[in-house]
Amino acid sequence: MSTVEQTLIVAPTEPSDAGITANAAAPGTTSAPAQPVAKAASPARAALRQFLRSPSGVAGAIMLLLLILVAILGPILWPTDPLEIVGLPFAPPDPDALLGTDYLGRDVLAGLIHGGRATMTVGAVAAFITIIIGVSVGALSGFFGGWIDSLLVKISEFFQVLPPLLFAMVLVTLFGPKLTTITIAIGAVSWTPAARLTRAEFMRLRDLDFIKASRAAGAGNWHLIMRVVLPNALPPIIVSATLAIGVAILFEGGLSFLGLGDPNTMSWGLMIGQNRNYVLDAWWAVTFPGAAIFLAVLAVSLVGDGINDAVNPRLRRR
Amino acid sequence: MNFHAITHLADGNPYLLDVNDLVVHFRSGRQRPWTKHAVVHAVDGVSFRVRRGTTFGIVGESGSGKSTTAQAIMRLVPATSGQIVFRGEDIMPLTGEPLRQARKHLQIVFQDPFSALDPRRRAGDQIREPLDLLHIGARSARDERVRHLLGEVGLPPEAADLFPHQFSGGQRQRLCIARALAPEPELIVCDEAVSALDVAIQAQILNLLKKLQRERGLTYIFISHDLGVIQQFCDEIAVMYLGKIAEQAPASTLFTEPRHPYTWSLVSAAAPPGPLRDALKAKYLVNGEPPSPVNPPPGCRFAGRCPFAIDQCRAQQPHLDAVGPEHFVACHRQKELAGPDFTLPAL
Amino acid sequence: MAPVLSVEDLSVSMTDRDGKLVPVLENLSFSVDRGRTIALVGESGCGKSMTALAIMRLLPEGFVVTSGRILLEGEDVLTARNQRMRALRGDTVSMVFQEPMTALNPLYTVGDQIAEALYHHRNLSRREANEQAVEFLKAVQIPAAEHRAKTYPHQMSGGMRQRVMIAMAIACKPKLLIADEPTTALDVTVQAQIFDLLAKLQEETETAIVLITHDLGAVAELADDIAVLYAGRCIETGPSQEIAARPRHPYTRGLLACMPHLAIGQPKPSVWVDLGEIPGMVPGLGNRGPDCAFLARCSYASEVCRSQPQPPLGAIDTGHAVSCWLAREIAA
Structure with missing residues (x-):
C-alpha cells in the first residue's frame, strides 16, 4: 500500500x-x-488513482471515450453524407438506413455520427471559452480584491441577471446561426458560475501562509496567480469545466430546438429541432439524437462527479 | 523620542533593523451604508531596534498586533505609516524589483506548518523557489543547495522529492525553515513558529533555530505568546498590548524587574505552579480580555483592565520612557508603583 | 465509595482500508472519584481525545472498542442502550471542547442554548430554565450575565465562549466533566482564569473532572492525578505532585525537560542551553508492535527493553505506577 x-x-x-x-x-x-x-x-496522481476507483466515474469515462471515438472514426465507418437525401422521408429503420430517414429523407445514422462531431465540438469549445473567461475574471477579482473586484463582480452580475438562453438567442439572431457563433454565444452567456467559483477559491487561498511565503521568496503577482494559487484552485475548476461541457451540449440542443441551429452543419440538436414536428410519424428521427445527447451529458456528468470525489479530500476516505 | 533617531551607518551599525513609529490600520466593515468604515488599529505607533545576531522577542495576547507587526516588517501587510530601516535603508517605500531584492535578506517562518507549504508542489521545489525567483546561484547548483539545506535542518535529501502531506508537523516546520534559509537572509521573522507544535517537537525546533543562529549569525524576530519560550529564546523582549508596546527590556531584566502592570499579569499567569504563583495571581492577574482594537480606549490601552489605573491613565496615553539600560515602559505610574516581589518564600 | 468514572482495560481499534484492526488505545485503566481531577497528558496522536470520545460513546465511524469496560457510576457505558446513553450525556457526563466556536450553535443565543439543556434534562419550565441559564452565566463569572444571555456566540470573545461552554457543561450538574484541551485556544491570562474557574466550580459541585491536555506543566495545579499516555498506552500514572516532582518514565521526564519553564525573579543564563529533546516522533498507527512504544526515542533503552515486550504498569510507590523496565534504575 x-x-x-x-x-x-x-x-x-x-x-x-x-x-x-x-x-x-x-x-x-x-x-x-x-x-x-x-x-x-503527486496530488494529481493520487487523484487519478482515486478516480479510477470510482465505478460510475470510470463508466462515464468509457462512455465518453466511445462517443468521441465514434465521432472521430464514424465518417470512415459510415461515410454517408448526413445532409444528402438518401431515400424517402420518414423511412423506418431498415438495412439500407439502419436508423431510418428524417423528414427530408436524410440518413439518421449518418446524422448521429457526423452530428456527434459537431455537437461535442461545440460542447468542448464552448466549455473551454466558459472556463477561460470565467477563470480569468474570477482570478483577477479574487486575487486583487478592492476596486478590481468590485468592477468585475458588477460585470458578472450584469451577465448573471440575463436569462442565458434568451441572451444566447439574441446573440445568435444578431450574428447569424453559424456553428462558431453558437459556440461563442454559449460560452459568452455561461461563464459567470465559473467566475464565481474561481473568485471564491482565490479569496480563500490568497491569505494562506504559503502564498505569503512565496511572496516573501520574491514572487510577483503573475507568478503567484499562475504558479501558486491557480494550481491549488484547479480541482473544483476542472470539475466545473467537465460539467460545463454537458451544459453546453444541452444549450446547443436547446438553441437548435428553437430553430436557431446552423442548418448547414448536422448536429444532434439540429436533428431534434428539425424533426420535432413529426415525432409521431417518425419517432426514430427524434429519439436517436435525443438519446445521444442524453448519453453524452450523462457521461460528462459521471466523469465530473468522479473527478469531484477524487479531488475532494473529505470524500476520499474509503 | 530621541532613542529612535535613525542612523544611516551601514557599517558599524549594531542595529540590523530599526522600526520607527509603525502604524497598521485596517478598514473593516461599516455599521450602515452611510456611516464611515470602522478602522482596526492593529498596530499603533510601534518603534524598536534589533541588534545584529540577536533575537528580539515580541510577546502579547491575541489582538495585540504582534503578528501584524511582523508581517508589516516583511511587507506582507500594507503599513499605514512609519519607517522600517533594514540594513541602513528604509524599505517601506520600496516596490517592484528593489523590494524583491530586499526580501533576499528578510525571510519568515509561519505558525501553522500545514498552511505554510503549498500542498501541490514538491518540498524541494518550494525550497528552491526563492533561489529561482531571486536568481541566486547557478541554476545547476540549486538542487545541490536544496539538498544541503535539507541536511542543515535535519531532513534527508530524499525529502526534496516528497509532497508536504507526506511529512509530520515538525518536519514541515523544518521544511519552512529550510525555505527561509535558502536566500541566505540576515533576518528571519518567526511568527509563532513553534506554537502549533507538540512540546517535544517544539524543543527540537527551538534547538535547531538556535543552532542555525550560532552558525550563520542570524538575527531573529521571534513572536510568541508563550512567556517561557520567549524568556529562554530571546535577548530582548517587547511586550505588546492592543497595538502598542507596553514594556521593552532585555530578557534578564524583564523577568526580574518588570515595570508594567500588564507584564505583571502575564508573568503571574505563566509562573510555574506553587505558592509564589498563587500569590502573584491573587495580586496581579487581571480579569477579562483585551477590548476590541476597533475603538481602542483613548488613554492607556490597558487602563480598562489595570488594577492600578487612575484617572490620568484613562485620559492620556503614556509614552514609552526609559527606566533603565535598554528598559522602556509605557505607564503613567511606573515611578510610584513597586514591582512584584518574586522572592516570596516557597512554603 | 465507588468512583464516578472507572475505565477498565479499555482498548480501541480502528478499521483500516483492508478491514484490519489497528490498535489506537491499548489496555487503558484509570478511575476518578467525586470532586477529583485526573489529567490525561500526552502529545497529539497519543489517544487522549479518543479516550474522551469513547467515554461519551461518540467514537468516529471506523473506530471500535475491542475490550474493556467504562463504568459511569457503576453503569457500563458500552452496553447501555442508545436512549439511556443520550440521557447520560449532558446529564451525568458532559464535555467541554477545545474550540468553543464550533461547539456552540451560531443560530441561538447563548442563554437559549443553556436553557435548552436545562429544559430537556431537568424538566424545568421555559421561564425557570431561562432564569437558571442566567444564573449559570453568573457562575462562570460572565459580567452583565442578563445582557450576555441574549447575545450570540459570534459576538463573544474566545474566553467568553469557553466560559459559556463550561456553563452549558455544568448546567445539568453532571457527575463527570470531560474537558478536552479547554484552554489551548485561549490567551495565557485567560487560560489562568479558566483553570481557576474550573477549580472553583469543582469545589462547589464536587464534579469529577477528566482533563485532557498536552501541557504537563499546566496541569499539576489543577489535577489530583495524572495519567501520561504515549502511543495509545498509559506509561505512567500517579498523583500529580509526585509525577511533576519525581517522573520515572523516560518519556515523562523528556516531556518535563523539553518545556521551557518561565523562571521569574532570577536572571536568565547568558548563554543558550539547548532544551532537553526527545528525538523523533510518536510512532504512527499500525507501526506499534509489542515492544515498548518509546523504545526508538528512548535514551535509556537497554538490552532488556529491546528483548522484552512493553511491561505492564508496575507500582513503584503508593499510587505511582510506571510501564518501564528500568523504572527502578531511573532514580527520582
Missing part, C-alpha cells in the same frame, strides 16, 4: 504522524527514512 493511502487513513486521528517516520532525528543528523518511501506521490 502506498504512502499516500496510509496517510489518508491515518489523517483523521493523527495528522502529525503521517508519512515518513522516524527521520526527524536530532538537528544536524541526517538519518535515512525508516521505511521505503513511495517516491513522488
